[in-house]
Amino acid sequence: MVQRVFEIMDISSTHKDSFPKICFMTYYKLRELAEPAIFQYSNRANIRSIDASFEETLSIARKLIENNEVDAFVSAGSNASILREHLQLPVISIEVSxxxxxxxxxxxxxxxxxxxxxxxxxxxxxxxxxxxxxxxxxxxxxxxxxxxxxxxxxxxxxxxxxxxxxxxxxxxxxxxxxxxxxxxYSLDSIHNAFDQALEVCRIKKLESNRFFQINNILQTLPEAVVAVDVDERITAINKKMKMIISSSDSNIYGKVLSELNDVLSLKKVLSKKDITTPKAIQLGGKSWFAVSAQIFENDEIIGATLTLYDSSLITNADEKIRIFERNNLLQARFTFSDILGNEDNIKETIHKAKRYAESQHDILIIGETGTGKELFAQSIHNASSKANKPFIAINCASFPETLIESELFGHEEGAFTGSKKGGRRGLIEAAHTGTLFLDEIGDMPLSLQTRLLRVLQEREITRLGSTTPIPIDIRLIAATHQNLKLHVKEKKFRQDLFFRLNTLQIKIPPLRERKQDIYEYFKLKITHQFQTDQEQAQIRKLLELISPYLSNYFWPGNFRELESITNRIVLLLSEKISISFEELLNEIPEIFELNDDFNSNEPLENTESDALKHQELSLLIEKETSKKQQALKAMKLAHGQHIKASNILGISRTTLWRWLNED
CATH class of the missing domain: 3.40.50.10660 (PrpR receptor domain-like)
Incomplete structure (x- = not known):
């Protein structure tokens, strides 16, 4: 075997190190023919000429590859065929023209x-x-x-x-x-082969550079990533994945992934049997979220990737995303157009709120639970000059007394045990230039009421652990369902803070004072879900049946309770459009059973005078022909109260309901 290496001496070795490394695997006569071409290309490539044939050719080539001494092979005839069949490196054949x-x-x-x-x-x-x-x-x-x-x-x-x-x-x-x-062969054919080899090496270098860049990116990823070819041999892997599979082998490339760790096997993914569904796995004493994906080229699977996400990082990321989304949602969503109501009292309230929105004064909203106090607060904010600024809402009743101060006013680093490194601004500071909505302000501790009063008077806050006041520009909207005047008398609420908050007051009427709105809301939500003629006919019967009970109910939960009851009815109607009275009793018993408890302040026990009065009324009712008419007359005389109506008739409430719904 003869081996020759041709080099041009006036080219620096550093420069030549960047040349493509081409091995010309041949036999002596072809080598002799190629010597002028080898000399000609020596200023563009490092060309090594080796005489060998058949098995000898393959063993030499593999050794060169192992030592990283070759980028591409040029050969002819049997040598080219053998090399191409057994090697992954490019083999350019000298073709006979x-x-x-x-x-x-x-x-x-x-x-x-x-x-x-x-x-x-x-x-x-x-x-x-x-x-x-x-x-x-x-x-x-x-x-x-x-x-x-x-x-x-x-x-x-x-x-x-x-x-x-x-x-x-x-x-x-x-x-x-x-x-x-x-x-x-001719010298021209050899030239053509060398040209092809140079072009292949150029493309290979570009791909190598791209692979190097991708590999560098892989190494910076917090996730563990590995890529394999169609035979599940590793083509790319980052350090984190190496650590997971406990491999420090620098020659891990080309090894079968499932042989290193069968938990990471991608055989099913490569065989199209796996739909690459993300799954949780246990590996190395830790929980991982595994995501696999197939790699396609010309609609053919040529490989697959596996990415492992540390479950703790996912949890942290989820928290950060929710915090980020919360910060992005520091804008009021509702406007006055979202407030439903045709009763005069709610229209007057909306009109007053719109007027107040144009001012910069603080506002106190009073209303029972479920009347829509925050809905009004957001609407006022969106109708004001601060509409595009932050809207920060905090429920004073939802925070422990030990936390609400730091939440509202923020803190400096080291202000207390567990304080955030670098400090943290409070919600009042976060509302700067915008609106701060304090819901359930009646539950605010007295110690904080003093600090809040100072904020409203001076328009500046001082973080916990700090002595430096920070100027702020906010508008405060406070809301409560409690009687603050009574709280002031009982020394539960500061009088000076109450006067400061009560500059502008909005009182939202409870739902029981908006009887027409109850019916309209219920009708809107029910009819919106069902559109066919048959469904609409049944809905009309239902509305006719339930309307008196909706009007007479006390609605302690106001719109929140109405929405809950409406959703229950919609769910029941989705199963069967025709609902009996007994089914309504089972589904929304509070409308019927709790009516008397909320509507009447009188004791439920019958007194002697009540019995005499009921007896007199019963004689009047007996003139009615049918039981339904008797029940309706009793309900009218009892002002819609079931217990009184049933006592007048001398029957149980269950019997009363049955009479009311007789055909």
């Missing part, structure tokens, strides 16, 4: 008419046409191994051919037998 064949046959004619051609594996297609044109007797044979090559030469020798055309190996074997021989 039509010109090469014609030149070789014309040269062969000088020796005589009988010409033998030996090629590796496959015949050369245009050979017979050229031989016919040149009036040559052609003997064409193929070989697959060195022994077959020798046998082909011996057979042509028996045929007494004048000359043999073939590869460098055939040329060498023929020469040893003193037979005339011609090398089929």
């Amino acid at each position: 039509g010109y090469d064949l014609l030149r070789s046959l014309m040269e062969a004619k000088r020796y005589g008419k009988k010409v033998g051609v030996i090629s590796f594996k496959n015949a050369l297609p245009p050979l017979k046409e050229f031989a016919s044109l040149l009036n040559l007797d052609l003997y064409e044979l193929n070989y697959h191994s060195p022994n077959e090559a020798i046998a082909c030469i011996e057979e042509l020798e028996k045929e007494k051919v004048d000359v043999i055309i073939g590869s460098s190996l055939i040329f060498d074997l023929s020469t040893k037998k003193n037979l005339n021989s011609i090398l089929v």
